[in-house]
Amino acid sequence: MSALNAVEKGAAAVGAHLVRDVSLPALVLHRDALEHNIRWMQAFVSNSGAQLAPHGKTSMMPALFQRQIEAGAWGITLANAVQTRAAYAGGVRRVLMANQLVGAPNMALIADLLADPDFDFHCMVDHPDNVADLGLFFAARGLRLNVMIEYGVVGGRCGCRSEQEVRELAKAIKAQPALALTGIEGYEGVIHGEHAVSGIRDFAASLVRLAVDLQNNGAFDLPKPIITASGSAWYDLIAESFEAQNAAGRFLSVLRPGSYVAHDHGIYKEAQCCVLDRRGDLNEGLRPALEVWAHVQSMPEPGFAVVALGKRDVAYDAGLPVPLKRYKAGNVPAEGDDVTACKVTAVMDQHAFMTVAPGVELRIGDIISFGTSHPCLTFDKWQVGCLVDERLQVVESLHTCF
Numbered sequence: 001m002s003a004l005n006a007v008e009k010g011a012a013a014v015g016a017h018l019v020r021d022v023s024l025p026a027l028v029l030h031r032d033a034l035e036h037n038i039r040w041m042q043a044f045v046s047n048s049g050a051q052l053a054p055h056g057k058t059s060m061m062p063a064l065f066q067r068q069i070e071a072g073a074w075g076i077t078l079a080n081a082v083q084t085r086a087a088y089a090g091g092v093r094r095v096l097m098a099n100q101l102v103g104a105p106n107m108a109l110i111a112d113l114l115a116d117p118d119f120d121f122h123c124m125v126d127h128p129d130n131v132a133d134l135g136l137f138f139a140a141r142g143l144r145l146n147v148m149i150e151y152g153v154v155g156g157r158c159g160c161r162s163e164q165e166v167r168e169l170a171k172a173i174k175a176q177p178a179l180a181l182t183g184i185e186g187y188e189g190v191i192h193g194e195h196a197v198s199g200i201r202d203f204a205a206s207l208v209r210l211a212v213d214l215q216n217n218g219a220f221d222l223p224k225p226i227i228t229a230s231g232s233a234w235y236d237l238i239a240e241s242f243e244a245q246n247a248a249g250r251f252l253s254v255l256r257p258g259s260y261v262a263h264d265h266g267i268y269k270e271a272q273c274c275v276l277d278r279r280g281d282l283n284e285g286l287r288p289a290l291e292v293w294a295h296v297q298s299m300p301e302p303g304f305a306v307v308a309l310g311k312r313d314v315a316y317d318a319g320l321p322v323p324l325k326r327y328k329a330g331n332v333p334a335e336g337d338d339v340t341a342c343k344v345t346a347v348m349d350q351h352a353f354m355t356v357a358p359g360v361e362l363r364i365g366d367i368i369s370f371g372t373s374h375p376c377l378t379f380d381k382w383q384v385g386c387l388v389d390e391r392l393q394v395v396e397s398l399h400t401c402f
Contacts, residue, residue, distance in 0.1 A: 009313075011384050011397065018293060018392040019327045019334045019367055025294040025313045027378070027385035028369070029262065031395060033289035034387070035067075040286060041235075041260045042071045048239035048255075053077045053096050053228070055258025058376045060401045061385070062090025064261060075120070077256040081106040084121070086401035088113050096228065097123040098185065098256065099158065100130045100150075107137045114143050122182050122226065124150040126159050128172045135176030147173060148183040148226060149214075151207055156190035166210055170219040181219055183226030183251070184211045188234050197278075200234050204241030211251055228254035233271035235260075236279055259375050262290035266319040266373020290375050292321065294352070295329070296366045303356050305342075307368055310350040313381055319373035320344040321352060326360070327367040334392050339368065 010026035012018075018028065045052040051074035056065055065076050065087060075094030078084050084095050093116075101107055101123040113119050125131050125147045138145045149166050152159020160166045166184070173181045186207045188200045211227045214220060230238040235257045242253045259268050263286040272285045294309035314321050321344050325336030341357035352370075356362060372378045379385075380402045387396040 008384050010382060010386065012386050012394045014394055014396065016386075016394045017332055017334070018386065018388060018394070020330050020332055022293075022386065022394070024367065025292055025309050027313075027382040028291045028293050029385050029387045029398065030289045030291070031387050031389055033263070033287040034064075034261065037261055037263055037286050037289060038067055038071045040284075041257060042068075042073065044235075044282075045239065045255050046072065049243055050239055050253040050255050051075075053094075053254050053256050054261060055079075055098070055231075055256050056087055056092075057083060058258035058261060059379045059398075060086065061379070061398045062087060062092070062401060063396070063398050065090055065092050068261065074254060077258065081109040083401070085109055085113065088119065090401070093118050094120040095122070096148075096185075096226075096254065096256065097121070098187070100124055100126060101134060101145075102130060104137060107134065110145075111138065111141045111143055114145070120146075122146040122148050124148050124158070124185055125169065125173070126150040126152065128169065131169065131172045131176060131179065135178050137178075139176075139178035144178055144180055146180050146182040148185045148228070149173075149181065151184060151186045151210060153191060153203060157187060159186065163206070163210055163213075167213070167217075170214055170217075174219065180221035181214075181225075182222045183220070183228065184214065185226075186229040187231065188229055188238060189231035191234075196234075197237065200237045201241050204229060204238050205245055208242065208245040208251075215250065224250070224252050226254055227251040228256060230255040230257055232257040232259035232268055233274075236275045260286055262375040262379070263288045264290060264373050264375050265322045265324070265371025268373075268375070288371055290378060291324065291369045291371055292378065293367055293369050296362050296364050296368065297351065299356075299362065299364060303358075305354045305356050305362055307344075307352040307354055307370075308350065309352045309368075309370065310347050312349055313378075314347070314352075314370065315372050315374045315377035316347050317374055317377055320347060322371035322373070323354060324369045324371050326362065327369070329365050329367055336369065344370075 012022040053075040055077040150159040297308040298306040323342040
């Protein structure tokens, strides 16, 4: 018997049709919505007087990084050294690493890339220990590393907790010949509660104020230092605050949303509605481009279906999958029936429990398209996704680098 090769989950040939030719479950990206989102966010950021460095950790798809750069992105944001190496292998030549670079093996991964004079890399620092470690390591390699001070909030994630800590850290960086201070960074996504909007505006203003203070004291090693913040929920407030503080006049303002590229049917859909409420000048917003498709696996009880989709296939940290449409397997051209009245009530490793709404008739083998909430934790469950056109035919296989 001849050996058979393994098959990647959700892999499909170009030209394959989702309802007829693709082994499910599959990660599906709709081309029209994806391209709209890339254009939309690039235009929004550019019109705000800022640059865009999308967070690549959302998809970890180098093919999407290239689309974002071709649309005008200044660079790509990433979370760690391994992701940076993957992006570099995919052609990215400017990276903001939105964390401290910790550990000698990880430092070595970046040092190897810095041998390329065309590679522009900046990582964050928020503690004197890390500054000392980086200074020692890169001095031994005969390299100079670009670092940016991360400014955080009490009870939040990473970052210096006070303006005085930022100033002291700038002095520590200045004492390290192998380090160059190129900017200041913050992340507003950890600010929540009833007064989140005013809190985020205050945080952005303090970020600019700190940058001005550091620049006036000669702390930066760039004539136009970088000032950067913004996730995918509050990017409009950061853009407005930077613009109001005239950050672009003295600094290179960089926004870093990531999830916008695929958007979702959950937390970012809600966040986008808030953006549109705050910004009456925006006529349209982002469109959900990401779905996961799966078969009805079992119907053991009336009104109850088990779908072949689980925690290994879709995010479940910020809401369960959202049933969208039902397709009859093999029927081309495909016409989907609305099943949004159905509801996923639980997910297990490989199964989703779905309540079937009155009037919805399903049979085993039917195909359900599901929306997701928090796209980052859906992408990371796949090695390949299907980019499809309006006819639901695969036009490209998009590979991830998780």
